[in-house]
Amino acid sequence: MPDSALRSPRLRTRQAPVGLPHWAALPAGLAVAFLGLPLLAMLSRVSWGQFPALVTSESSRAALALSLRTSVAATVLCLLLGVPLALVLARARFPGQHLVRALALLPLVLPPVVAGIALLYTFGRRGLLGETLQVAGIQVAFSTTAVVLAQTFVAMPFLVISLEGALRTVGQRYDEVAATLGASPTTVLRRVTLPLLAPALASGTVLAFARALGEFGATITFAGSLQGVTRTLPLEIYLQRETDADAAVALSLVLVVVSAVVIAVSRRTRSPW
Amino acid sequence: MSLHLAASVPDRQLDVALERPGGTSLAVLGPNGSGKSSLLGVLAGLLAPARGRVELDGRTLLDVDATGVRAWVPAHRRRVALLAQDPLLFPHLDVLDNVAFGPRSAGLPRREARALARRWLGEVDAGDLADRPAHALSGGQAQRVALARALAAEPELLLLDEPLASLDVDVAGAVRATLGRVLAGRTTILVTHDVLDVALLADDVVVLEAGRIVEAGPARDVMRMPRSAFAASLFGLNLVTGVAIGPEALRTPDGWIVAGLADQPLSQGEPALAVFQPAAVSVHLHAPSGSPRNTVAGLVTALEPLGHLVRVRVGDLKADITPAAVADLGLVVGNRVHLAVKAAEVTLDPAPTREGSPRR
Secondary structure (H helix, E strand, C coil), rough: CCCCCHHHHHCCCCHHHHHCHHHHHHHHHHHHHHHHHCCCCCCHCCCCCHHHHHCCCCHHHHHHHHHHHHHHHHHHHHHHHHHHHHHHHHHHCCCHHHHHHHHHHHHHHHHHHHHHHHHHHHHHHCCCCHHHHHHCCCCCCCCCCHHHHHHHHHHHHHHHHHHHHHHHCCHHHHHHHHHHHHHCCHHHHHHHHHHHHHHHHHHHHHHHHHHHHHCCCHHHHHCCCCCCCCCCHHHHHHHHHHHHHHHHHHHHHHHHHHHHHHHHHHHHCCCCC | EEEEEEEEEEHCCCEEEEEECCCCEEEEEECCCCHHHCCCHHHHHHCCEEEEEECCCCEEEEEEECCCCEECHHHHCCCEEEEEECCCCCCCCEEHHHCCHHHCCCCHHHHHHHHHHHHHHHCCCCCCHCCCEECCCCCHHHHHHHHHHHHHHCCCEEEEEEECCCCCCCHHHHHHHHHHHCCCCCHHHHHHHCCCHHHCCEEEEEEEEEEEEEEEEEEEHHHEHCCHHHHHHCCCCCEEEEEEECEEEECCCCCCEECCCEECCCCCCCCCEECCHHHHEECCCCCCCCCCEEEEEEEEEEEEEEEEEEEEEECCCCEEEEEHHHHHCCCCCCCCEEEEEEECEEEEEEECCCCCCCCC
């Protein structure tokens, strides 16, 4: 550890800020207040005495368990499909590539309700694939599977974006060296590309998980709201708000805490090299 | 383990053919952008030529002609390892596992691969680094480890792309000595800008200019008697080209007549070149009279310190004279001077044809 005198703020050299007009502090402060106040307002409404009972009620526990289960499943699906998609987008060259990239990012800007409708017309009983699935005895819409599909649909772009960017930053030089050392493309992916991407993979996964956990619009449209089957925590909060505002606030706090943990984890995952 | 290469990469203006006997090392010289790295890329399987054919030890690594790709062995099955200026050690592995990477990829169990890696680390004098993380090495250490990693993959052809260029002079010297030891008897292609690499590591030399081979020959001959402007400048020699006007004289396009000594008499009217040391050139303010010398007049374009001498540049010509002589002559840039060189100091030779006649 360096001498403590060196660490005192008095002696530390500081970068003089350039390109930061003084007036920027005002709107920046407003922004912080705008983002922070609602959280405070909600916290002020939490009835702490009832909190344990509210978040452990049967419907709350069912919703929380369902949310965690479906979000994990959706995150796994995002990884299985999104990692190869990011690889292809970053490294392959093919006609129509920019269209594929735009398609992969579409769920970021698409209203989730619209995503739900689109999924319904794909996997619903009368949907594009739904009819075939129906014949095979598989019904997707309004099932837990539908929740996972809705969450995967809206969460995948978060993973793909962060991975594709990282792939471009890392470049292909390490992969080329690995290939000249005799590693097959799959070995290169497993032993070089993915380990080098670990930080981006971790933060992309966390972001995708958070997005899946918070999914509402596509879920209620495509999967409905059946307790224990499709009623995830956000849906439960929305419904409770009508009947039991205290329960809604308590459950909201649970989601805030989960989100805060997610952000903390993703901030921690910095490149070790 | 002979190597045959013919490749044309129009995007990079590369069009070369070369033939290497196994177990020898070839230095590839040339200005930046002349296609040296593209050449290595074609051999390593990282760059697909528009047309070309590469054979290594009887195996066809690639065969592409106008009708399409007839053969393409991907990089990982070529047994061609590449060591670049940047060691590119895998940052998530320690030194030992970096070196064990090739053997592991070849299917060796972890224990055996690591044992092999230790042996190669010892071979390049880096045995004590085995347990370090890859990012905790100095430049020279990292390059030794990268060399061990390349060798541990047991390549049949080793490609080196300016492997010492980013190292300090004394570190480069030590790593060069190691390279000299481990490259002996290996088929190697070495891209370099360093005369020491040529002198100590290369059996033969090719010079690339704008993607074409303009000179090829044994390293010793090229250093003594370069035939391309690039090689002459790299090895610090004066090179003058022109047309033979007698068995031991040529005339440059500017009309300067250079007399010298030729191993074989020049044929009159044929292209010829003359090579001489800058130290053999004397500088005068007035045209020297008396003994028969080759003289040419010109303006001083630069004065550069060069060890204990001063290099006087007059156009493309160089004369190395003492600082005292510079002071006596009162030389400054822009002076008009006469350069003189004794015929006995000038070596004359027929000029190669443009397509680079390998003289071997």
